[in-house]
Amino acid sequence: MNRRNFLTAIASATASKALALPQKRRVAVIGHTGRGNYGHRLDVAWQKIENCQIVGVADASERGLQEALKRLDLSHGFSQYTEMLKALRPEFVSITPRHADQHREMMLAAIHSGARGIYVEKPFCRSPAEADEVLKAARQYGVKIAVAHRNRYHPALFQIDQLLANHSIGRLLELRGHGLGDRRGGGEDLWVLGCHVLNLFHYFAGEPRSCSGILLQDGEPLTRKDIRPGAEGLGSLGANEIHARWHMQSGLIAHYTTFAEDGSDKRGYAAHIIGTKGTISIQIDRDPVAWLSPGNPFDPASRNTPRIPITSSGLGQKETRHDLIAKVHNHALAIEDLILAVDEDRAPMCDGNQGAMTVEMICSVFESHLQGGTHVAFPLQQRDNPLDKL
Structure with missing residues (x-):
């Protein structure tokens, strides 16, 4: 969606259209206590969307999992996110840990599980090579990815x-x-x-x-x-x-x-x-x-x-x-846009391509x-982390 059209829409609160859908949208949350936790509260953000239901949470830390179950009002969770995705087949997956070394595998697992939309903490991943792999899979399976650069929605x-x-x-x-x-x-x-x-x-x-x-x-x-x-x-x-x-x-x-x-x-x-x-x-x-x-x-x-x-x-x-600004800060606006992007078959406002470009x-x-400070052209020929070669 054109950024001007989108910002015009949210300024008039038409993004609330996403809340009018009758069916509950099933959401699974992936966290990892001690390894990036739940990012900037990307787990509870989904509780602010009326037509969304968090159906599962995965956390490799038992202590962290028990805390997340209470926080998200769930009775059962998973220690392995792959098991959760296989068992629940959610429509949306929130990839919350800040630690970027987990993002590639988590996003690929969500894509291959049949998810339609992914909301992922920044940074998107660790290298252009990882981004290439994720974006290729997302295109192949028609999955929409939004990245938590929330200022883009202001x-x-x-x-x-x-x-x-x-x-x-x-x-x-x-x-x-x-x-x-x-x-x-x-x-x-x-x-x-x-x-x-x-x-x-x-x-x-x-x-x-x-x-x-x-x-x-x-x-x-x-x-x-x-x-x-x-x-x-x-x-x-x-x-x-x-x-x-x-x-x-x-x-x-x-x-x-x-x-x-x-x-x-x-x-x-x-x-x-x-x-x-x-x-x-x-x-x-x-x-x-x-x-x-x-x-x-x-x-x-x-x-x-x-x-x-x-x-x-x-x-x-x-x-x-002030209500709209609060939704920028708590990620609700970005999530509403992701839901609309899935329903309208368009790119989210800050999609995976945007996240990949920052990487x-x-x-x-x-x-x-x-290369001694010389100009390097885009797209980069070196797709891995260049510092691995130093």
């Missing part, structure tokens, strides 16, 4: 689209993103936090054409001795500082920087759209999610006007759809570093 994005279409910030110059700046800064930040920003780059500027980047460890280029197993099942990883640049389909250049413990008090985590007459800042998972800072970004004297919030109602307007953008930074 109705304020439609208002930003309108501002850009009206040239409200003048000529677009570049996109800039920055990491959270905590202990994860560098490689881990790029994977688990940067993926949200890269997803927004893709949203506003199209697919990347090429990437150049450098990975640094304590100020020096990353080498083999700096590689370690990444947290949260991310695979080979390193660097506590990264500088990356993508040439996007629209012609814009998008930049992402991330530093460990950068002293920013976690205030820098955002995607910025920079124009000659102002800057739009999208602050991931915050309310208001976006702000317009009027004025020439290179002339402090022209930026005396206070920044202006961008809400679902428009520039400088009070937020009136490829991340791996392109690693590949460029291995």
